[in-house]
Amino acid sequence: MKKRATQADVAREAGLSVTTVSLVLNGRRNTRISEEAAERVREAAERLDYSPDPTARSLRTGRTRSLAFVSDGVTVTRYASAMIRGALDAAEERGYTVLMAEVGERPERLEKVVASMLERRVDGLLFGFMSARKVGLPALPRGKRTVLINGVADGLPAILPAEQDAGEAAVNRLLAAGHRRIAFIGRSERVLDPYLSATIPQRYAGIDAAMAAAGLDFAAEAEGHEWEPELGYRGTLRMLDDAASFTAILTANDRVAFGAYQALQERGLRVPHDVAVMSFDDEQLATYLHPPLTTMRLPYREMGALGARMLLDEEAPAPATLVPMPLVERGSVA
Amino acid sequence: MKKRATQADVAREAGLSVTTVSLVLNGRRNTRISEEAAERVREAAERLDYSPDPTARSLRTGRTRSLAFVSDGVTVTRYASAMIRGALDAAEERGYTVLMAEVGERPERLEKVVASMLERRVDGLLFGFMSARKVGLPALPRGKRTVLINGVADGLPAILPAEQDAGEAAVNRLLAAGHRRIAFIGRSERVLDPYLSATIPQRYAGIDAAMAAAGLDFAAEAEGHEWEPELGYRGTLRMLDDAASFTAILTANDRVAFGAYQALQERGLRVPHDVAVMSFDDEQLATYLHPPLTTMRLPYREMGALGARMLLDEEAPAPATLVPMPLVERGSVA
DNA sequence: TTGTACGCGTTATCAC
């Protein structure tokens, strides 16, 4: 492994000065270098397989062409990790590198991690959270560009899923299939705390708005804030045992829907023939079910990509951007 | 936002030279600086809130205290993304930062991405793959430390799950519960291609070895290389329809087990009372089932952490390191 | 149109 070629090497090879080399290779427009010199530089660079040293460049310019992606637990979260992928792709498109850090369940680490990223002179900070909620962040330097994905904090630009629209769309999908007696599993007062979730209230709001617009009330409800299969399972059984009459179930998320499927199957009810199921999130799980689950997708990958673009593109970012949650049509609604 | 303090500022504040400052702050041992001078330096640094500029340091030392984590799709893979977390934690412990990149389904991007990481002067390269298989990698500079996680390539150190042991342990768990008539779902010739999987053959080998040691053959088998719920579902139904007699099912992975559960429930068979189910991987899914699934866990987080440690700690890494797959005891075997 | 020389903040080599 030979030493890497430097600008000086290229200059020598081309018989020109480093200034010329620098100007040419950085594609400076309003400096009149003869086309012939420029060509000589490019050839020399090519011959020597030259590529600029980003370290030296950063030292000189104060910019690193890198951004930090700081998250709570998205790497260990079933599906939220897709937001990393989105950010990675958008950053790479722009020639940026992503420094990753994760603070896990210990928010007190956040300060240390952010400080470490700032020391590394990242050009911007991207925060990503597992569940969209209000978060406390350490003080950040004024000028430093910052965007929150799936989270909100004081005056920082935030990217969130368009939950209200999704709530409406979910209900409307059931209505369009002719359902009028609809059950809902997963309402909870607890979830209204913005530090637990900043978006779930909107999901509820959308759901309720669409129901109201149709002049309907839910035929049955099973409350609960732990959106795990158990809730769907027990909730569905309870509603059936209460002799509630419904032709469709709307569940707070896919894991709840999963539990609902189990209960329905136990009772000999077929999805979607006897009972339709409509849900939110679109975890991988949704594709495992029989029939596969129709659900409103959390657009994590798009949110990650948008976050990186907002951070890196110079336009002033909006205070809050809502990313549409697409309806993923599978087989559980008919 | 004021300008950051530099070493020169600290030197001035302490009334000493930058040399002294550098020596003290880097904790050099065999240089005789008076304890009093050292103290003055530390105090001055504290007062000015000085922290060294990693960019300048890298320019000088040629090391960046950063490593690259290059993967195919681990960020969008249900559970493999835990290996990122492991690598992140281990890197942070050592003061290293992780530059992430992901090439997705396009291996031709690998070369570009690796080149970009090398340009950034990372101190080491960590490759992480979704499924443990033989991979082709671009040529890497001689000296550059490299470790593969969940993948194998020519002469590079690799970290893999200990599948053979896990295969044996899974069978032995069933034997310990008294099962003698065991069915197996998921054998396939196709999976023996090392470019598809380098470890599945070992999983088979462990399973077969344990069965042979017990003097047993499988009571029934359902073959298949697409390890999705569908295989478990159809496979189980077929075996039951063939009037096969078994008290336990060993499935190739959790998704297959999920399908098996569905089939068993349809036929009115209870897990684990009528049929025990034992599996591999430990996806989140395993905890959703009724009863929760007993399975051999793929230790992705540990593998990620070990990879980073091997990369960063100076010991010469072994050509291949097998990480134990722990038995996760839940409720599906009795 | 191109070249010279300096500075970015650090570490390392030598003097004193």
Next chain:
DNA sequence: GTGATAACGCGTACAA
């Protein structure tokens, strides 16, 4: 024991 000073590789003001 400590202090000048020369790199590291790049960008750019200023000179030619």
